[in-house]
Amino acid sequence: xxxxxxxxxxxxxNESARDTVQSIKDxxxxxxxxxxxxxxxxxxxxxxxxxxxxxxxxxxxDDDEFPTYDWLLHLYKTQRKFKADGVLGAVxxxxxxxxxxxxxxxxxxxxxxERPVTGTVLTAGNTGNSLIKRSLIRxxxxxxxxxxxxxxxxxxxxxKLIEKGHVFVSCRExxxxxxxxxxxxxxxxxxxxxxxxxTTLVRRFxxxxxxxxxxxxxxxxxxxxxxxxxxxxxxxxxxxxxxxFRCIMQIAYFVGxxxxxxxxxxxxxxxxxxxxxx
Numbered sequence: 001x002x003x004x005x006x007x008x009x010x011x012x013x014n015e016s017a018r019d020t021v022q023s024i025k026d027x028x029x030x031x032x033x034x035x036x037x038x039x040x041x042x043x044x045x046x047x048x049x050x051x052x053x054x055x056x057x058x059x060x061x062d063d064d065e066f067p068t069y070d071w072l073l074h075l076y077k078t079q080r081k082f083k084a085d086g087v088l089g090a091v092x093x094x095x096x097x098x099x100x101x102x103x104x105x106x107x108x109x110x111x112x113x114e115r116p117v118t119g120t121v122l123t124a125g126n127t128g129n130s131l132i133k134r135s136l137i138r139x140x141x142x143x144x145x146x147x148x149x150x151x152x153x154x155x156x157x158x159x160k161l162i163e164k165g166h167v168f169v170s171c172r173e174x175x176x177x178x179x180x181x182x183x184x185x186x187x188x189x190x191x192x193x194x195x196x197x198x199t200t201l202v203r204r205f206x207x208x209x210x211x212x213x214x215x216x217x218x219x220x221x222x223x224x225x226x227x228x229x230x231x232x233x234x235x236x237x238x239x240x241x242x243x244x245f246r247c248i249m250q251i252a253y254f255v256g257x258x259x260x261x262x263x264x265x266x267x268x269x270x271x272x273x274x275x276x277x278x
Contacts, residue, residue, distance in 0.1 A: 002076055005033065005054060007032075007049050009035050009037050010035070012038075012040070013036065022034070035048055035052055043144055043146075043148035044143075046127065046153070047143050050142070055134065058133075058134050059072055064178055066094075066176065068174075074171055075130075075171055078169065078171040079131055082169050085136055085166040086131060087131045087171045087174070088115065088126070088168055089173075092175055092178070093177065095185070096182055097182040099182075106243070106245050113128065114172070115171065118173060120169060121167060122169060125154070126154045126155060131174075140160070141161055143156075150196060152201070159208065194256065195255060197253060198257040198258075199256040223258070226254045232247045
């Protein structure tokens with residue numbers, strides 16, 4: 001039905017993945033190419049992987065994910081069926097250590113991304129499980145290095161393409177699993193990551209030259225949301241940790257939005273977020 005090859009970009013100047021990739025190449029019949037991007041920035045690594053890929057369609061997964069055996073086939077069939085510019089699949093967690101049950105019940109964690117009915121047109125996207133037409137990639141739609149350390153580069157990538165009229169659809173059947181280390185199940189990690197995402201959202205507004213009116217609406221939305229969720233926190237607190245924590249997470253996100261407006265970054269990038277959570 002189709003052929004494919006694999007591109008691995010090692011975002012480490014010390015080439016820490018070289019031996020692992022070589023061992024897989026030695027045992028595989030699939031063409032695997034290995035490249036090094038010494039600038040530690042996920043956007044540079046993603047851009048190199050796209051530049052080195054040869055196919056008409058490019059499938060992308062993150063380095064902490066592993067796909068199901070029929071993942072790529074489902075993405076391909078969905079793209080062909082709906083004639084879409086791209087397809088986005090589901091991302092499910094694979095915990096190294098189960099987080100507290102009240103956190104999983106609260107449904108506030110980031111690592112579960114289910115999709116609507118296959119073929120549904122999407123208004124946002126991420127690269128954790130995606131298939132896109134190579135023809136969409138141009139200099140003005142590459143991944144932005146400005147977000148390569150904080151995250152948000154993939155959200156901006158898809159937003160730019162969607163604004164240009166390109167169509168991306170969901171595929172429920174295409175599943176990858178994200179490996180979740182124990183520290184990412186801690187409350188302080190979850191709260192700080194939500195704040196970082198809120199701040200990054202405002203930085204994307206500036207990067208994409210959103211109008212003053214658009215940004216003003218979001219500022220007001222953030223202020224109102226913080227007030228509402230703070231009130232809800234007092235109401236929900238007696239009903240357990242889960243309901244209260246959902247409010248705390250929303251407050252953290254919108255606090256991050258407000259700090260983004262005043263150019264205050266309490267967390268600079270994901271590396272700092274990881275180090276502060278261990």
